Amino acid sequence: MDTRQWRDTIAAAQAGDRQALDDLVAGWLPLVYNIVGRALNGHADVDDVVQETMLRAVDNLGSLRDPDSFRSWLVAIAMRQIRDRARRRTAPAPLAEAAAGDAADFAELTVLRLQLEGQRREVAEAVRWLDDEDRQLLSLWWLEVAGELTRRELAAAAGINRQHAAVRVQRLKERVETARGIVRALDGACPDLRELTGRWNGRPDSVWRKRLARHIRGCGYCGDTREAVVPAERLLVGIALVPLPVGFTLSLAFGGKTAVAATAAATSVGWSAKAMAALTQPVVAVTAGATIVAGGAYVVTQPSDSPPPRVVAGPTAASTARPPVTVSPSAVATPSPSPSPSPKKVDLYGTVVDAVDQAPDPSAEPAALPHRPESGITSTWGARAVMQHRGEKVTLSGQGYVLVRWQIAPQSRSGGLTMPTWTGLKGELFHVASGGGRRMDDVYTGTDTTGMGSPSIGWTVLPDGAQQMWQNEYFYLDGTVTLNQNERGADYGLTVFPSTWQAAEEDVRYGPPQGAIRYGLVRDNGKDTAPVPQYVTRENPADPATVAQRSRV
Numbered sequence: 001m002d003t004r005q006w007r008d009t010i011a012a013a014q015a016g017d018r019q020a021l022d023d024l025v026a027g028w029l030p031l032v033y034n035i036v037g038r039a040l041n042g043h044a045d046v047d048d049v050v051q052e053t054m055l056r057a058v059d060n061l062g063s064l065r066d067p068d069s070f071r072s073w074l075v076a077i078a079m080r081q082i083r084d085r086a087r088r089r090t091a092p093a094p095l096a097e098a099a100a101g102d103a104a105d106f107a108e109l110t111v112l113r114l115q116l117e118g119q120r121r122e123v124a125e126a127v128r129w130l131d132d133e134d135r136q137l138l139s140l141w142w143l144e145v146a147g148e149l150t151r152r153e154l155a156a157a158a159g160i161n162r163q164h165a166a167v168r169v170q171r172l173k174e175r176v177e178t179a180r181g182i183v184r185a186l187d188g189a190c191p192d193l194r195e196l197t198g199r200w201n202g203r204p205d206s207v208w209r210k211r212l213a214r215h216i217r218g219c220g221y222c223g224d225t226r227e228a229v230v231p232a233e234r235l236l237v238g239i240a241l242v243p244l245p246v247g248f249t250l251s252l253a254f255g256g257k258t259a260v261a262a263t264a265a266a267t268s269v270g271w272s273a274k275a276m277a278a279l280t281q282p283v284v285a286v287t288a289g290a291t292i293v294a295g296g297a298y299v300v301t302q303p304s305d306s307p308p309p310r311v312v313a314g315p316t317a318a319s320t321a322r323p324p325v326t327v328s329p330s331a332v333a334t335p336s337p338s339p340s341p342s343p344k345k346v347d348l349y350g351t352v353v354d355a356v357d358q359a360p361d362p363s364a365e366p367a368a369l370p371h372r373p374e375s376g377i378t379s380t381w382g383a384r385a386v387m388q389h390r391g392e393k394v395t396l397s398g399q400g401y402v403l404v405r406w407q408i409a410p411q412s413r414s415g416g417l418t419m420p421t422w423t424g425l426k427g428e429l430f431h432v433a434s435g436g437g438r439r440m441d442d443v444y445t446g447t448d449t450t451g452m453g454s455p456s457i458g459w460t461v462l463p464d465g466a467q468q469m470w471q472n473e474y475f476y477l478d479g480t481v482t483l484n485q486n487e488r489g490a491d492y493g494l495t496v497f498p499s500t501w502q503a504a505e506e507d508v509r510y511g512p513p514q515g516a517i518r519y520g521l522v523r524d525n526g527k528d529t530a531p532v533p534q535y536v537t538r539e540n541p542a543d544p545a546t547v548a549q550r551s552r553v
Helices: 001-015 018-040 045-058 067-088 097-102 106-115 118-129 133-146 149-158 162-187 191-199 206-217 232-236 259-268 273-279 503-507
Strands: 250-253 282-287 289-291 298-301 375-378 386-387 393-408 421-434 458-461 474-485 492-499
Touching: 001 018, 001 067, 018 045, 018 133, 018 191, 045 133, 067 133, 097 259, 118 162, 118 232, 133 149, 133 162, 133 232, 162 191, 162 206, 162 232, 232 282, 250 474, 259 282, 375 492, 386 393, 393 503, 421 503, 474 492, 474 503
Parallel strands: none
Antiparallel strands: 250 298, 282 289, 289 298, 375 393, 386 492, 393 474, 393 492, 421 474
16 A cells, blocks of 8 residues: 555545545545454454544544555554553453354455465464464554565564564574474374374464474474475465455544544644544545545444455366265255246255265376355364364354365274264255265275275274265355264364365375375356255254264255
8 A cells, every 4th residue: 555645635634524524434444454453363352442543543544644644554553552452451361262253264265255375375374383472563564575564664563673573484484484394284194293183272373383383393204395485475465455354343432532522632633623623523434445424533444345256167078976875855945936837846955964985996096076155164263263072062064165174083983973963053064075085985095004904903994874085075065064073982083174176176286196095076067956965964963973874954
């Protein structure tokens, strides 16, 4: 954002132009939101700090002598509010469960709203593993490499000189790379790492950052990557600001003062009385970006709903599933009568349930994966849910793709496996693809070991009729559903996080030429007759493990 383009708007706002103030607040709010959101990583205090920053900027606008310095001035105010918030929290305590659930993880928001993939997603998620001070600096450096801030503005906002800023940024880069290594390792299948994280609650902290970094340094598996690691600054160049969440509302009240008191306060700092006179008139000015409610001397900014574009593609491949299993009509909802005078045959969702199939030939390339509409999936566990114990669950909502990654540890505890279940389904859920690499029962070259076990350690055994899992399984959700970990008997874990059509399409094509055992499998036909996963129900049973294998949806 170039301040020079805002020079006239800033001057007009200082002179009392209500429309100019409206435009100024709406135009610069995303920058402030990104700085605060990333520095606090979506803590429940983000809204309060953004409110206070914009209030102080509006309240002190008259003290700004050079409109060209507005950006650095506004960023400095934001960083000051972030530091003040940190000082007030002298002994920070973990968020209460309710507060943690309500706070939007900014790393997750960055990935979903900007549709980041690959190493860009990795950098965004690495933020979770940084300390508060590093996140504050990252919120500025991220914008610097994206072209939104200069190094001079970064140093001024951080309250240090440019030489010190260079040293701090270099150290930050090193810590970001360490955090990226942790994100990569947790996405992998290292059995030693799984054992190490057996008692981890899935929430990043400094203790686990050190433990995991130490493991990665000494582990040939976790330290090895399939592709060259691109420096973070190259990945961040050109990344746009994260859009404001739909429905985000900013209310700038002048400290609860009356309109008269607010006018006096504003005049004392040199802001033109014309500006406050405009704000204290009993009118409401509405624009596309913001609303200034004059009678109460506050500004309400409510951005328009602008979710990522939704791409719809027709079906491009036949289903690779086995012949469908038909559920009795009494098990599904009766469709509403057709308004057409001649009755039509209606294909009901939920009539096709995953059946046991054979693994495709290793060299058989998958069919094209139909592209269903995507507007993003949110998760109650953030961008990654790591479920390793019975009773753990994650609720997913939205419209898009979900990756469920299997981790089975027969060396720890083999035997019968109680499958995970999908409960409380509202909407539709499909099993669309199995990722390339291997099925869990594939035998490793030159051994008799599979992902399900070996003669020496025992085998993990599926219930009769259960679909054999691949390490990566992709599902498409249009609605809301809860996935439950029902571990009893065999030791297994699930890593669950929102994904995208592009990621699934690339995964199924990872095959023998890249060193994998076999290509993946496309199950989706783009229609409601695509496979519905086993163990799914619209009910919410007291014991999720009791959900029937052949779903009734």
